[in-house]
Amino acid sequence: MIELLVRVGFHDVAEAESFDSALEVYKRDRPKISFVDMVLPGKNGVDLTRAIVSLDPKATVIAMSSIINKKMIRESLEAGAKDFLLKPTNEIALSSVLTMWSD
Secondary structure, eight states: OHHHHHHTTOOOOOOOSSHHHHHHHHHHHOOSOEEEESOOSSSOHHHHHHHHHHHOTTOOEEEEESSOOHHHHHHHHHHTOSEEEESSOOHHHHHHHHHHHOO
16 A cells, blocks of 8 residues: 555655554654554454544545445444545555545
8 A cells, every 4th residue: 555655646654553553653643644444453443533533523534445344334434534445446546535635
């Protein structure tokens, strides 16, 4: 994902391996857009989305998963995600989401 983000023009990218580290990265960096995998060690991506949005109600969270699960997609959007991307994604889909949700 990082390589794809760099290819479409994002060069200041941070990555986290778990719910706790992702929340710390968000608190520290306050990224313009957060891509949140729905499957995480510990708590899931829906919980992380809720935590990010509770810290910053204007946060732009894009949910991602390699699993097509309507319930999970619905829960992520209800938790505050702005959009959902299926993994692996491609440059066209990513560019479309970035265009829609970037300032």
